[in-house]
């Protein structure tokens with residue numbers, strides 16, 4: 001199928017006018033502060049090792065990490081998944097692995113969005129095999145309507161409907177990650193059949 005053109009850019013950050021605002025910057029900030037408080041309480045007195053899933057979770061990770069009143073360390077893993085075209089195949093690739101061992105550490109995986117659940121399942125299985133002391137997951141967004149595999153999400157920012165969203169780290173074809181709020185792209189504006197999540 002011929003890919004649809006990306007809608008013409010009109011806003012100051014190159015955003016198309018067809019974006020439909022979903023979660024405002026202030027609402028995100030308050031939620032991230034709340035998550036930071038809860039996580040800081042739950043892990044009080046322990047060292048927390050953050051594993052941020054690139055690229056989508058980079059903005060969320062940076063904001064969340066600064067809300068943690070804990071001793072922390074951080075590592076990154078780049079994962080690519082084929083969310084729509086290959087939904088049933090479960091194909092999730094580790095494009096760039098962690099730098100350091102997680103053995104014996106309290107690990108918190110930081111993800112932008114849980115959609116089919118394939119990415120988090122694959123990554124959690126992988127990390128569990130590396131024998132951390134504990135393993136939990138925080139996902140800023142959750143799209144339960146799209147779940148293919150069930151995932152234990154320990155902390156969730158927002159449950160959202162089955163819409164393709166961009167901004168605050170999330171992209172459509174590598175665009176819009178820099179938008180400070182989260183918006184939906186109207187389905188007729190995009191061809192999501194080839195979308196590749198990161």
Ligand code: IMP
Nearest residue numbers: 056114115116117118119164165197198
């Ligand atoms: P999964 O389907 O739960 O495995 O999610 C795979 C990845 O696809 C997520 O980590 C995101 O990077 C990406 N993704 C899923 N839904 C969206 C969306 O609505 N907007 C942008 N990226 C998405």
Ligand code: MG
Nearest residue numbers: 056057112198
């Ligand atoms: Mg992602």
